[in-house]
Amino acid sequence: xxxxxxxxxxxxxxxxxxxxxxxxxxxxxxxxxxxxxxxxxxxxxxxxxxxxxxxxxxxxxxxxxxxxxxxxxxxxxxxxxxxxxxxxxxxxxxxxxxxxxxxxxxxxxxxxxxxxxxxxxxxxxxxxxxxxxxxxxxxxxxxxxxxxxxxxxxxxxxxxxxxxxxxxxxxxxxxxxxxxxxxxxxxxxxxxxxxxxxxxxxxxxxxxxxxxxxxxxxxxxxxxxxxxxxxxxxxxxxxxxxxxxxxxxxxxxxxxxxxxxxxxxxxxxxxxxxxxxxxxxxxxxxxxxxxxxxxxxxxxxxxxxxxxxxxxxxxxxxxxxxxxxxxxxxxxxxxxxxxxxxxxxxxxxxxxxxxxxxxxxxxxxxxxxxxxxxxxxxx
Amino acid sequence: xxxxxxxxxxxxxxxxxxxxxxxxxxxxxxxxxxxxxxxxxxxxxxxxxxxxxxxxxxxxxxxxxxxxxxxxxxxxxxxxxxxxxxxxxxxxxxxxxxxxxxxxxxxxxxxxxxxxxxxxxxxxxxxxxxxxxxxxxxxxxxxxxxxxxxxxxxxxxxxxxxxxxxxxxxxxxxxxxxxxxxxxxxxxxxxxxxxxxxxxxxxxxxxxxxxxxxxxxxxxxxxxxxxxxxxxxxxxxxxxxxxxxxxxxxxxxxxxxxxxxxxxxxxxxxxxxx
Ligand SMILES: Cc1ncc(C[n+]2csc(CCOP(=O)(O)OP(=O)(O)O)c2C)c(N)n1
Ligand code: SF4
Ligand SMILES: [Mg+2]
Numbered sequence: 001x002x003x004x005x006x007x008x009x010x011x012x013x014x015x016x017x018x019x020x021x022x023x024x025x026x027x028x029x030x031x032x033x034x035x036x037x038x039x040x041x042x043x044x045x046x047x048x049x050x051x052x053x054x055x056x057x058x059x060x061x062x063x064x065x066x067x068x069x070x071x072x073x074x075x076x077x078x079x080x081x082x083x084x085x086x087x088x089x090x091x092x093x094x095x096x097x098x099x100x101x102x103x104x105x106x107x108x109x110x111x112x113x114x115x116x117x118x119x120x121x122x123x124x125x126x127x128x129x130x131x132x133x134x135x136x137x138x139x140x141x142x143x144x145x146x147x148x149x150x151x152x153x154x155x156x157x158x159x160x161x162x163x164x165x166x167x168x169x170x171x172x173x174x175x176x177x178x179x180x181x182x183x184x185x186x187x188x189x190x191x192x193x194x195x196x197x198x199x200x201x202x203x204x205x206x207x208x209x210x211x212x213x214x215x216x217x218x219x220x221x222x223x224x225x226x227x228x229x230x231x232x233x234x235x236x237x238x239x240x241x242x243x244x245x246x247x248x249x250x251x252x253x254x255x256x257x258x259x260x261x262x263x264x265x266x267x268x269x270x271x272x273x274x275x276x277x278x279x280x281x282x283x284x285x286x287x288x289x290x291x292x293x294x295x296x297x298x299x300x301x302x303x304x305x306x307x308x309x310x311x312x313x314x315x316x317x318x319x320x321x322x323x324x325x326x327x328x329x330x331x332x333x334x335x336x337x338x339x340x341x342x343x344x345x346x347x348x349x350x351x352x353x354x355x356x357x358x359x360x361x362x363x364x365x366x367x368x369x370x371x372x373x374x375x376x377x378x379x
Numbered sequence: 380x381x382x383x384x385x386x387x388x389x390x391x392x393x394x395x396x397x398x399x400x401x402x403x404x405x406x407x408x409x410x411x412x413x414x415x416x417x418x419x420x421x422x423x424x425x426x427x428x429x430x431x432x433x434x435x436x437x438x439x440x441x442x443x444x445x446x447x448x449x450x451x452x453x454x455x456x457x458x459x460x461x462x463x464x465x466x467x468x469x470x471x472x473x474x475x476x477x478x479x480x481x482x483x484x485x486x487x488x489x490x491x492x493x494x495x496x497x498x499x500x501x502x503x504x505x506x507x508x509x510x511x512x513x514x515x516x517x518x519x520x521x522x523x524x525x526x527x528x529x530x531x532x533x534x535x536x537x538x539x540x541x542x543x544x545x546x547x548x549x550x551x552x553x554x555x556x557x558x559x560x561x562x563x564x565x566x567x568x569x570x571x572x573x574x575x576x577x578x579x580x581x582x583x584x585x586x587x588x589x590x591x592x593x594x595x596x597x598x599x600x601x602x603x604x605x606x607x608x609x610x611x612x613x614x615x616x617x618x619x620x621x622x623x624x625x626x627x628x629x630x631x632x633x634x635x636x637x638x639x640x641x642x643x644x645x646x647x648x649x650x651x652x653x
Contacts, residue, residue, distance in 0.1 A: 024462050026454075045648035050461050050641055055487035059454040062447065062484070066427070066458025069445060070466060074458070092448050218443040218459060219466050221422040223389075225438055227446040236392065236438060 004181050009147045009173040010077075012180065013103060014039035016151030017075050019186045022101070023049035024072035026063035028056055028082060031116045032171040033105035036077035057082035061089040061102070068098050069226060071191065071217035073155060077103035080113060083122055083129070090164050091130030092228040094251060097205070097213060099158035099191075101151070103167040105174040108359055117359035118171035120281055121333035126166045127310050133248050135255040137262065138166040138310040140281040144178040150307065156189035157262060161255055162212050168309055170332065172282025172361050191217065198222055203233040211254035255311060264307035265316050269295060273302035275374055276320055277354075278341055279330040280306040283362055287330050290367035301371055309337070314344045321345035326378040330354040330367050350378050387411035387421065389441045397432060400594025402553035402579030406500050407436040409556060409577065410469060413563035424467040427456040429476035432507045433500035433579070436471050450481030453488040456495050464638045467567065470497045474515035475505045478534050482514070489543035489572050494636040496566040496573045499536055502581035510584030517622070521588045540574040541630045547573035548630040553580060554601035555626065565628060571636045578605070 007015075014036050017025075025044055027037035041051045049072075054060035057078055064074035078086065083104045093100055106122045108114035122129075126138045137157050141150040147169065154165040192214045196202040204224040205213045213233075216222040229237035230244045238244075255262070269291055270276065279287035284305040291303045304320060306313055317340075321327060326349055329338040338353040345351050354370035356362055388411070397403050414424060424442045428434035430449035437444040443466075447455045452470045460468045477485050477499045488495065504522060505511040512522035512529050515536060519528040541548045547569035551559035559577055566573030580586060580597035591597045600622075606614065608627030645651075 024458065026458065042648075044650075045641075045645040046650040048645060048650045050645075052457065052461060052491075052637075054454060054457075055483050058451065059457075059484050059487070062451040062454025063458035063461075065447075066445070066455035066460075067462035068458070069455075070425075070459040070462035072458075072462035074462070088448055089451065217463075218425050218445075219423055219463050223421070223441055223443055225444045225446070227438070228448055229446070 002181050002184050004179050006177055007144050007180050008035060009144045009169065009176045010035035010105065011039050012144045012148040013077070013151045013167065013169065014043060015182065016148035017101065017155060018043055018047055018049070020152040020155035021073045021188050022075045022155055023047065024064065024067040024074040025049070025076065026052045026054050026060035026067070026074070027076050028054055028060050028078065030079045030082045032107055032174050033077045033079045033103060036103055057085040058089065061086040064100050065089060065093055065098050068100050069218050071219070073099070073159065075101040075103065075155070077105065079105050079107045080109045080122065081111070083125065087130040091132055091134060093164040094130070094134035094136070095228050095230070096226050097162040097215060098164070099162050101154045101158050101165050101167060103169060105169040105171060107171055108357070114359045116171060118282060118332055118361045119357065120170050120283060120331050121336065121357065123168065123309060123331070123333065123336045126168050133252070135163065135252045136166060136310050137161070137163060137255065137308070138168045139307060140168045140309050141173055141307065142281055142284045142305065143173065144176055145180040147173060148180065148182060152186045156187070159189040159191060160212070161258070162192065162215065163255065168281070170281045172285070194222065204235045205231060206233045207250060207254070211250055211257060260315065262308060263311060263313045263316065265313050266305045266307060268303045268305070270302035270304065273300050274325045275299065275301040275328070275371065276304050276324050277301060277328045277330055277367065277371065278304045278306065278317070280309060280337070283330050283332055286362040286364050287367050289364035290371060293364055293368045294371045299371060299375055312340045312344065317341055317344035318346065318348070321348035324349045326374045327351045328354050328370055328374045330362065330370070332356050332361065384408065384411045384415055387414065387441055388439055392439050395439055396435065398583045400580070400582045401432070402502065402581065403433050403436060403500055405553040405556060406498065406559065406577040406579050407439065409559040410471070410498055410563055411440065412560045413567055416560065416564045417567045419467050419567065423465060424469065425459055426469050426471060427452045427459065428471040429473065429481060430507070431473035431476045431505070432581070433473040433502070434471055434476060450476050450479070451484065452476065453481060453484040453495070453497065457488065457491070457493050460493050460495055461638060461641070468495050470495055472497060472499050473506070474499060474501045474503060474536070475513040478514045478536055478539070486539065486543040489540050489545040489574065491637050492544060492546055492571045492634060494570050494572070494638060496563070497575065498563060499574070499576045500579045501536070501576050502579050502585055504581055504585040506581045506584045510588060536576050537574070537629050545574045545630070546571035546632055546634050549628045550576040550626045552578035552601040552605050552626060554598045555605065558626070562628065565631070569631065569633060571634055
């Protein structure tokens with residue numbers, strides 16, 4: 001039996017990454033993500049992997065993309081200002097279909113903001129931060145143990161879909177310490193391999209049945225070309241409207257097609273619920289307590305927790321809205337994901353925001369009184 | 380007649396898109412000739428470029444090739460080399476790509492001494508975007524963003540590379556082709572961060588604005604103004620005037636490269652190298 005260990009969320013992220021096969025990490029220090037880089041610097045060489053501290057966040061993003069193309073499973077971790085700097089190359093990874101995981105342990109912004117104070121205000125940036133149309137996968141764990149599991153999931157999704165995956169942590173979970181028992185085995189998605197030789201006419205960007213291309217790693221004799229320009233199946237840029245349309249559509253569809261399989265949510269106290277609190281990450285911990293307290297007062301309220309933030313759980317929310325008298329979205333920002341919830345709810349029930357953006361994490365009483373207000377307003 | 384270096388080009392991607400008389404093709408050919416001279420395997424060599432006219436070269440070269448984002452070729456190359464040290468990694472960059480937007484990566488690349496060979500195609504201008512001043516446009520020269528002559532003091536990229544810690548630093552020109560091949564070949568030999576600046580003519584965006592005449596005249600300008608290092612060193616300071624500049628191997632001081640040093644880290648940490 002594996003031993004119980006006292007571990008921090010950021011450490012669990014690093015350990016999960018290594019378990020999932022990450023063997024290259026490039027980073028630039030920024031609180032509250034730094035422990036991930038520090039843990040990687042310590043653990044990676046023990047596992048024969050490599051760590052490099054780059055000159056800035058753009059450099060570290062470039063390095064993980066280069067490493068991924070040369071066959072490594074690679075990861076980088078940052079926070080607000082660094083996340084902003086990385087945006088151009090996140091788009092590069094989406095366009096050139098390079099697997100990588102980028103952790104953003106969110107802190108209060110904009111700009112330098114309130115360094116290290118908890119926030120969940122990069123949710124929309126994770127979706128739309130880089131220019132152009134592109135899909136993204138973003139995941140948000142709520143506990144130390146789940147951080148480990150979700151990091152493994154992030155690495156696996158990056159490989160499976162050949163896409164950047166954003167691990168959208170927050171300071172609450174990143175710096176949380178909990179007793180955890182880590183699994184002895186995790187399932188690891190291997191690097192996709194070319195199914196044809198060069199002689200058989202291999203093209204690096206020919207989509208497989210799941211719409212994901214099996215791009216060869218560098219150094220395998222395929223002589224592939226990788227670019228951030230829109231390209232056809234050969235990998236070379238083309239100016240064609242048709243190919244531009246097809247490639248942008250395929251980038252979206254390869255992830256949309258996987259659909260429900262990658263959209264993870266968790267419900268608590270929902271069986272007889274008339275109201276729902278929707279929350280994610282560290283805020284969901286507090287929401288859970290608030291829901292319990294409201295239940296104790298006899299309010300039929302439950303918690304729906306999003307683990308997958310992007311793609312958004314449209315179907316889950318649409319179905320939920322049809323059953324509820326009201327939904328309360330609790331998030332540490334001025335109101336971000338609440339817009340998506342309203343869009344998906346499509347007017348089927350009222351959706352209210354319980355937002356907080358004052359450097360402090362929620363306390364249960366705040367969400368509890370927001371639940372009271374929701375119930376009072378929408379009987 | 381099939382020339383021996385033709386196998387290093389993707390014939391189906393040619394002819395190239397550069398302007399008639401552009402010097403980029405000369406520098407690109409010099410790179411593959413250096414690769415041929417050193418007998419590097421095509422399967423095991425990766426060409427990484429940034430964004431610019433010069434950086435288009437990667438698409439024409441028959442290796443694994445990576446056309447990155449503007450200024451970011453060196454970080455991508457760093458990741459490639461560290462992830463797979465068996466690969467030879469050559470970076471093609473422009474004066475703007477390398478010393479403006481990519482300047483920070485450039486100096487830190489020099490300092491870090493990852494085993495990469497960087498070839499900067501210096502046309503003293505932003506060619507691709509139509510002739511704006513770069514950090515290597517000489518004082519007084521015209522550019523679309525310096526219509527009255529540049530007052531923005533330029534970098535000497537070789538001095539910058541040496542001061543920042545590059546372990547091999549050289550310069551040549553598109554006129555001195557054989558010399559350029561030798562300078563690049565020397566960089567490929569050095570196990571560490573090698574920097575080679577190659578003067579190339581941009582008749583379209585730079586030459587025309589600065590009344591340099593035909594591409595051939597621009598090459599003659601290189602012939603007339605480039606001075607081999609040995610001769611340059613003997614010149615008294617008052618003779619190092621006008622547009623004269625030195626070429627040759629400026630600095631070679633092999634030092635342990637990052638990856639070799641990191642293998643020791645892996646050993647100290649008790650891990651097994653792959
Ligand atoms: C982030 C970003 N900023 C600006 C550009 C536009 N841009 C493309 S190439 C270039 C300048 C290239 O100059 P140089 O590196 O000297 O290459 P050359 O074209 O002269 O070979 C610029 C500014 C870009 N592609 N990306
Ligand atoms: S603009 Fe200048 S650098 Fe670009 S292709 Fe034309 S001549 Fe060459
Ligand atoms: Mg230039």
